[in-house]
Amino acid sequence: MIEDNDEIAELRANLDRSSHATCEWKVDNDCVACRFQDYQRECINALNQKVLKRSEIADVMALIGVFAPFIPTSRMTNVFGKMLDHLLTSIKFPAPDIDDLAVMKAHRLNGERDEACETIRSLDRKKRIMIETLMEKLPMKSDKTISEGTFVTNYVSPLLYGTLALDDGRVQIYFPNTECQTQKQQGIKADRPDILIRIRGQEAVFGEVTGPAQAGHTAKNAWDLFRLARFGKAFLDNGNSVAPLLQVVYNNGTFMRLTIKTRGMFILEEIGAFEVPTKVAGIPALAATLPTLLAARDDVQQILDGDMNGLKRSWGYGDVRDAKKRIA
Known part of the structure; x- marks a missing residue:
């Protein structure tokens, strides 16, 4: 998927561009998004060192800015620790309405x-x-x-x-x-x-x-x-x-x-x-x-x-104006 140093450098640049000015999502006064960026850096480093495996799919998804806390990996656990327990949401399902x-x-x-x-x-x-x-x-x-x-x-x-x-x-x-x-x-x-x-x-x-x-x-x-x-x-x-x-x-x-x-x-x-x-x-x-x-x-x-496509006009964030800036 990513094979040369220029592409890895672009991943790091994208990560810097996506940094948030204000910590809004916190668990016990610790910013989840900041932790996620630390986790992304670990994944980029693993990719650069050619030790990132396809089987570690949550780490691979982190490269494109997707956080999947329900698939914990060793890198994810090392960065988030017990915070992961607070990031798994319980879902209330609709009634099945079936006999x-x-x-x-x-x-x-x-x-x-x-x-x-x-x-x-x-x-x-x-x-x-x-x-x-x-x-x-x-x-x-x-x-x-x-x-x-x-x-x-x-x-x-x-x-x-x-x-x-x-x-x-x-x-x-x-x-x-x-x-x-x-x-x-x-x-x-x-x-x-x-x-x-x-x-x-x-x-x-x-x-x-x-x-x-x-x-x-x-x-x-x-x-x-x-x-x-x-x-x-x-x-x-x-x-x-x-x-x-x-x-x-x-x-x-x-x-x-x-x-x-x-x-x-x-x-x-x-x-x-x-x-x-x-x-x-x-x-x-x-x-x-x-x-x-x-x-x-x-x-x-x-x-x-x-x-549909309604958020495209504002992206839902005051400091984000186009799709390329929204992604990590």
């Missing part, structure tokens, strides 16, 4: 799909269609030989359409694997998201998917997380206040949220996990973790209700 007993009864019918679908008639239309689709598409036993494309179509897609899409077309879900237009418009290297949600026609939510074949590929999944941070930064640099991000690694789904905490510092929070059922018997586990996807839906609604 657990109906879902469990449908599951116990064990392959009798018509009868199972009849038991969930009490659910709202979108959740009912989601579960019916999963009952139709999922095997009785997990099949790890399926392709990633089949996994996305039959396993992941029904979850997102059942929770995040709107019938009026203002929120549309795609699985394009094509270049991110937001990144291209900003003149930075464009990656290809596996999941793309457009809100009123604009790219807004990004996701990465790993199918069963590469579920244990730690480096690949870590680098997917780095790409998600880049997607989210591009969206925030367009003048938005929150960037919802999704990562699916086979049956484990994670919803994250990237926001601008203070000058030169983006913070990535892990909001919650959700189950991606890989067999019919896994559907009740999805119902139990559905609040995570409903929290993602709330973020989508927040973007939909707000003024």
Whole structure:
């Protein structure tokens, strides 16, 4: 990603330019942003000494100004110490609004799909269609030989359409694997998201998917997380206040949220996990973790209700006037 001394010097210069004049975010009278800059310097030094590893993905993300306290590394812990405990936020999830007993009864019918679908008639239309689709598409036993494309179509897609899409077309879900237009418009290297949600026609939510074949590929999944941070930064640099991000690694789904905490510092929070059922018997586990996807839906609604790109006029900071000055 960064190979010569000029680029490392530019990282250091960007870090100096993003310094904040006033310490606003403090824990026990200690400025978190100042600590973050110390942490960034450690990461830049490790990069310069060629000892920064891709597996230390939180340290890699720090190079671009993204702080992920839920993925502590030795460098992060050395700089922040016990402060890290105060930086992990607890999330209050929305009510799932789903009949657990109906879902469990449908599951116990064990392959009798018509009868199972009849038991969930009490659910709202979108959740009912989601579960019916999963009952139709999922095997009785997990099949790890399926392709990633089949996994996305039959396993992941029904979850997102059942929770995040709107019938009026203002929120549309795609699985394009094509270049991110937001990144291209900003003149930075464009990656290809596996999941793309457009809100009123604009790219807004990004996701990465790993199918069963590469579920244990730690480096690949870590680098997917780095790409998600880049997607989210591009969206925030367009003048938005929150960037919802999704990562699916086979049956484990994670919803994250990237926001601008203070000058030169983006913070990535892990909001919650959700189950991606890989067999019919896994559907009740999805119902139990559905609040995570409903929290993602709330973020989508927040973007939909707000003024997209509205912060671009001021960036939310009196001393910051363009996107290049906002980033570390």
